[in-house]
Amino acid sequence: MCGDLRESHIDDEVVLFGWVAKHRDLGGMIFVDLRDRSGISQVRFHPHMGDEKFAEADSLRSEWCIGVKGKVVSRGDNANTEIPTGMVEVMATDIHIFSKSDTPPFLIREDTDANEMLRLEYRYLDLRREPLQEAMITRSRVNQIVRNYLCENGFLEFETPYLTRSTPEGARDYLVPSRVNPGKFYALPQSPQLFKQLLMVSGFDRYFQIVRCFRDEDLRADRQPEFTQIDMEMSFVTPDDVINICEGMVRAIFDDVLDVQLPSEFKRLSYEEAIERFGVDDPDLRFDLELVDISDEVADSDFRVFSGTVESGGAVKGICVPGGSDALSRKDIDALEDHAKVYGAKGLAWAKVKEDDWSGPISRFFDEEDRETIQAKFGAESGDLLLIVAADRKVANNSLGHLRDKLGDDLGLKVAGEFEFVWITEFPLFEYDEEEDQLHPMHHPFTSPRPQDFELLEGNPEAAYAQAYDLVLNGSEVGGGSIRIHRQEIQEKIFDILGFSEEEARDKFGFLMDAFQYGPPPHGGIAFGMDRLVSILTGRSNIRDVIAFPKTQKAADIMAGAPSTVGEDQLEELHLEVELDEEDD
Known part of the structure; x- marks a missing residue:
């Protein structure tokens, strides 16, 4: 790889593949900075390699994709100490041009001043820039650390359905029409919540999944219509058990990726204390x-x-x-x-x-x-x-x-490079919506009350507290979870408090309630926002910078042109008609 070469490789014959980052003709010799995802190496082309090959080298331009063969030599007094490969260069003996490139719409360099919309339109070029490549490599590394850590701790990796039924979980669903079931729709999952609970009922006591989820909601810097969770669920656990597993995983990530040793135990604040002392339930504790x-x-x-x-x-x-x-x-x-x-x-x-x-x-x-x-x-x-x-x-x-x-x-x-974690615990089970005159779950309707608060569900549900816990890092919630309800009568009572009729609850969640009749274990879990976690690890303020192909704030992919219209024949197959307001036309 271009970024691998060191002084120990001097006199080795090597083959490099990559893209032309820079091309310079200096006194009859041609110098090329050749780039791949590992870094940059300087390649020197001398006329002694032959007229035809030298002419090819002379024709090179930015972003051409080439291969070179040559001998590693010392750069001597011309060494570049700013890059890892700067003590050596490759004296080329052969060159092959795989493909040529038009002039890119912006410079492929670390500090490009191109606006974000242009870079999103040509995302495949933006991804050649070192900062974004480092972010993607870090993300891949985090995936591997998570998998290794959880597997070593007895977790099994599962895949849950992407085509499921619509259930209310606090945001709008993305709906997918069914061709073979006219008038009916799948929903893309906002989370694998119900399926991972069913896996606990099935006896797989430790589940995890690095999973894509979907929410049709207004976007911000830390929101995308499709996002990735590190999702896990465990049977026979207390909140402390879940917290201990998660702290170990996070310590492993920071140790491996940043060589940062986190404390053996993270701070904890009750929800009420966080609100009274810091005003919000996701406080940044890097400052007073x-x-x-x-x-x-x-x-x-x-x-x-x-x-x-x-x-x-x-x-x-x-x-x-x-x-x-x-x-x-x-x-x-x-x-x-x-x-x-x-x-x-x-x-x-x-x-x-x-x-x-x-x-x-x-x-x-x-x-x-x-x-x-x-x-x-x-x-x-x-x-x-x-x-x-x-x-x-x-x-x-x-x-x-x-x-x-x-x-x-x-x-x-807010000092860059400082990381302050805090668990927020002891959340109220419900919050009151004055406009709707209705209670809503503080997290979701499957969160268990504290056992000592079960009796409050009958006459004073607003006073009940949840067995819930959120992990906050530098003012951003990076993970949230709870102990779940596993008793059918408690789950039915929660649905009743939230205003679900018996028929509506049965229609939407009947398969979960049925499963609770067959020996469900007590269980709990958590989901981490992978995008948000990686953005903090890499010092990015916007999660788009750590997603390979993100959407804009209007949920659009301007590179691929999505969303797009579809043909009348497709709509007819799906038994759909599209009716637009004049302003949408």
Whole structure:
């Protein structure tokens, strides 16, 4: 391979295959940087190789695919210490041109400035660039580590169906019409959830699968319509058993890929503690800036925005930004207020802490004693900045949690190369949707309540907690799972609480309920987002950079032209008609 050559190969005769990265004619000799996925080697063509062959070398252009044969020699004083192969070159004795290339639409180099849409259109060329090749190689390596680790720990690899039935799991399904069953549809799986539970009923006590899943939802930087999970399920386990297996797998990945030794045990936070301290259930623990509740301290203040909020049952919480008085301008603070409003806050109160006073819009409402009390609660010192939200407690936490995340970016507090894992546990089983006046599962309807909360399902299901656990890395949820329900009567009760009629539950999940009549074992599992995990491993902010052929934010493959229209004959075979609104035409 082009990236393999070292000084130990000097005097060896080698054959290299690859693509022309650079072509230079220097004083009657031709130099080519030849690239394959392993790296680059310099090849030197001398006229002594013969007129015909030298003429072929002289004709080479960028991205031509060639093979060369030659002898490895030292580059001596012309060595390039910037690349692993830079101490040697190949003195070519033969060349073969496999294929020529048109001029590429953008330069195939590490730091290309081509826009992403152009690169997605020519994805096969973009994948020749070293950063993307490294990402794909890392992804392949992670696949192998996962397989080896899980197999060594007694797991069996299964494949579950891609064509299954539509079941509600929180997002829209991709539907596939059935030709041989007119009017009926398959759905592409959002996860293998039900099938992996059935495998536990079947007696295969440790299952895993690196599996493609599909969700028809609006896309963001960390979302794709098709994505990959490291999916696993285990019988006769507690949450700690699942967590221990997962921590071992993650340690193996980071040790092998990054040579980073992770702690023997990861941190844990309850859901409630994470929300109260960090505002969100996926906190980035690489930096502090914890939320501070000053509701008691301002309950009787003259500032009615604060005291009125406390009186009505809300919360007054804030963040102390060390050195923020000088680090953040009024314009910066206004931008932070706009950010907080996106998440429901009506405004952002602020004060700059000075040696003996405050400055800022709220400073006149607080006397010296009040200021000292509030500063003590925040642990604030001169030069710090206080950012405060008064709102319903859920809004206060959520807006400050996202504000904290933005501050982490703006102030450079998220250090690259640092990895902070935390398990979030003790989730509520349900969350209430005010618009629908309906309870929804915090995770999914197959998550088991804690055994001590079974009785709450009858009269007070909102008070029940789930046996669920999420793994968060640097502010991103990379894995989530739970102990599952394995008792038929509990599963039926959950369906009832979620508003399923007996007939609807039977129609959608009857095969699972039937299986629960035949000695199902207690079981639990987890799924890791492979795309998100690899993007963090490779320092990528967008998961498209770690997927070979990703979609755009409109769920389109602009390289292949998908989705596309199909012929009337195909639609007729599927018993379908397409009716478009004028704006869609």
